[in-house]
Amino acid sequence: MDNRLYSVAQIRATEAAAAESLEPGALMRRAGRAGADAALELLGGARERPVLVLAGPGNNGGDALELAANLGEAGVDVVVLHLAGSGKVSTEAAQALARARASRANFADVAPDVRDWALVVDGLFGIGLQRPLEGRYRDLVSAIDGVRCPVLALDVPSGLDADSGAVVGPNGVAVHATHTITFIGDKPGLHTAEGRDHAGQVQVAGLELDEALFEPAQACIGSPALFAASLAPRRQNSHKGQFGDLAVVGGARGMTGAAVLAARGALYAGAGRVFAVTIDPAPAFDPVHPELMFRLAHDFDFAGRVLVLGPGMGDAMEAMRALGHGIDSAAPIVLDADALNLVAASTELQARLTRRQSATLVTPHPLEAARLLGSSAAEVQADRLGAARRLAKRLQAVVVLKGAGSVIARPDGEIVINPTGNPGLATGGSGDVLAGVCGALLAQGWPAWEAAIGAVWMHGAAADRLVDEGIGPVGMTAGELPAAVRAVLNGLIRERGQTRAR
Ligand SMILES: NC(=O)C1=CN([C@@H]2O[C@H](COP(=O)(O)OP(=O)(O)OC[C@H]3O[C@@H](n4cnc5c(N)ncnc54)[C@H](OP(=O)(O)O)[C@@H]3O)[C@@H](O)[C@H]2O)[C@H](O)CC1
Ligand SMILES: [K+]
Numbered sequence: 001m002d003n004r005l006y007s008v009a010q011i012r013a014t015e016a017a018a019a020e021s022l023e024p025g026a027l028m029r030r031a032g033r034a035g036a037d038a039a040l041e042l043l044g045g046a047r048e049r050p051v052l053v054l055a056g057p058g059n060n061g062g063d064a065l066e067l068a069a070n071l072g073e074a075g076v077d078v079v080v081l082h083l084a085g086s087g088k089v090s091t092e093a094a095q096a097l098a099r100a101r102a103s104r105a106n107f108a109d110v111a112p113d114v115r116d117w118a119l120v121v122d123g124l125f126g127i128g129l130q131r132p133l134e135g136r137y138r139d140l141v142s143a144i145d146g147v148r149c150p151v152l153a154l155d156v157p158s159g160l161d162a163d164s165g166a167v168v169g170p171n172g173v174a175v176h177a178t179h180t181i182t183f184i185g186d187k188p189g190l191h192t193a194e195g196r197d198h199a200g201q202v203q204v205a206g207l208e209l210d211e212a213l214f215e216p217a218q219a220c221i222g223s224p225a226l227f228a229a230s231l232a233p234r235r236q237n238s239h240k241g242q243f244g245d246l247a248v249v250g251g252a253r254g255m256t257g258a259a260v261l262a263a264r265g266a267l268y269a270g271a272g273r274v275f276a277v278t279i280d281p282a283p284a285f286d287p288v289h290p291e292l293m294f295r296l297a298h299d300f301d302f303a304g305r306v307l308v309l310g311p312g313m314g315d316a317m318e319a320m321r322a323l324g325h326g327i328d329s330a331a332p333i334v335l336d337a338d339a340l341n342l343v344a345a346s347t348e349l350q351a352r353l354t355r356r357q358s359a360t361l362v363t364p365h366p367l368e369a370a371r372l373l374g375s376s377a378a379e380v381q382a383d384r385l386g387a388a389r390r391l392a393k394r395l396q397a398v399v400v401l402k403g404a405g406s407v408i409a410r411p412d413g414e415i416v417i418n419p420t421g422n423p424g425l426a427t428g429g430s431g432d433v434l435a436g437v438c439g440a441l442l443a444q445g446w447p448a449w450e451a452a453i454g455a456v457w458m459h460g461a462a463a464d465r466l467v468d469e470g471i472g473p474v475g476m477t478a479g480e481l482p483a484a485v486r487a488v489l490n491g492l493i494r495e496r497g498q499t500r501a502r
Helices: 008-019 026-043 059-073 091-102 135-144 195-199 224-230 256-268 317-328 337-344 347-354 366-373 377-382 384-395 430-443 448-468 478-501
Strands: 051-055 078-082 106-108 119-123 151-154 179-183 201-205 219-221 245-250 273-278 293-296 306-309 333-335 360-362 398-401 407-409 415-417
Touching (some): 008 026, 026 059, 026 091, 026 119, 026 151, 026 201, 059 078, 059 091, 059 119, 059 151, 224 478, 245 430, 256 273, 256 430, 306 317, 306 430, 317 337, 317 347, 337 430, 360 384, 360 448, 366 398, 384 398, 384 407, 384 415, 398 448, 407 448, 448 478
Parallel strands (some): 051 078, 051 119, 151 179, 219 415, 245 273, 245 306, 273 293, 306 333, 333 360, 360 398
Antiparallel strands (some): 398 407
């Protein structure tokens, strides 16, 4: 499966290079053909009600007009609402309009009652969107929210930024599509931030372009193939020392649960021995998991332990001291939650972080990322890929920027967007479990990049599995995640073993 993601600038470059050797309008006709095929598949046998095609003023509208002509030729009852702009129309879009006018598609001046469609096709705006939707465009997008049929977006749901996944605003609106067919190459904005809510199921139509026309992608969608090398089955002749010593350092007064959740996440993800190292005195053991060893941070020996620093750590002097020890340690570390806030508040700790020789993985949510970058959560969300890249470079760390479509970035600018997970993860403690899973994979020798991609993928897949079992998304608890992560991880290892045995 091609999992590459391209920026709008890269798609434009590919499109321009392709146009040099193609006759005018060829790409738009291919897009209109692919779009029509997708529409016919969505329609299946349902032909009683008409299809509404919304065609905007630019080339996205041109794609929609080609699609309308094709559907008309296929005998589908099509109504086109063409919203011409005041700007210059490209030759291809003008040709597409002429073709649609000459076809069996009907043109309307206003959208008739929006509840009676078999399918709505959104061809208002694609990658050429310049500003928030206003006036009649905005009204139409709001009206589409009231339909009960599938909504197929061409290239990008109108109103959505294809690079960032942000709805172009302020107070912007964007089409909520059930399906998106995106052209030439897949785009990051369909998979992160608001993108997942607006794009629905995404299908890529490459328009038969030669591989050589594409610039190298700097982003892709995460999948187990990206961490397959680390999924080796355990040898029979194994002992716990081979799977690492992991210490979760956190759990200030009243927050022991955060450290315990991270420690359980690490235990279920296969760490050899797991310590819960608390800032303040805590219960002597976890009755559900007596395997966890409780220690006080004050006299804990950090040497040789992979560390997960931050869950429920607080901001007391003792937390600062433990964090400093952890950052200066030679082992791989994960920084989460309060540890990130302490680092954000100290340029000195930031400098020590960048001097580390072994792996550093940081797992901020948007507000924590904003504190580290000196910006706001809204600014981070408006450009999640850019924020994750800047942070990775600044901290010289692998960054997991959490949220719908978690963005994993490394200092050289490479990005992976995670496709798994659901809103069940929007609950207290799920981030602590993720940090524990990241730590466990590091403890088992996974490189930081694979550990981050793998932990985020499995944590999301675990949540998806729980939803499939009727546990969530509403009411899913963080405590239910570790066992589901374990099932996902063992499933992947088994699959890999079977593939190799064949
Ligand atoms: N070029 C090709 O052969 C192919 C193009 N594909 C499709 O084309 C779009 C990109 O087309 P483009 O024309 O560059 O952009 P859009 O259609 O997305 O929109 C541009 C027009 O919309 C106006 N505009 C932009 N924002 C707004 C807004 N908020 N409100 C109103 N009008 C807006 C803009 O006019 P200006 O006033 O800004 O000058 C343009 O008229 C791409 O997404 C594909 O769908 C193909 O797929 C393949 C071939
Ligand atoms: K569109």
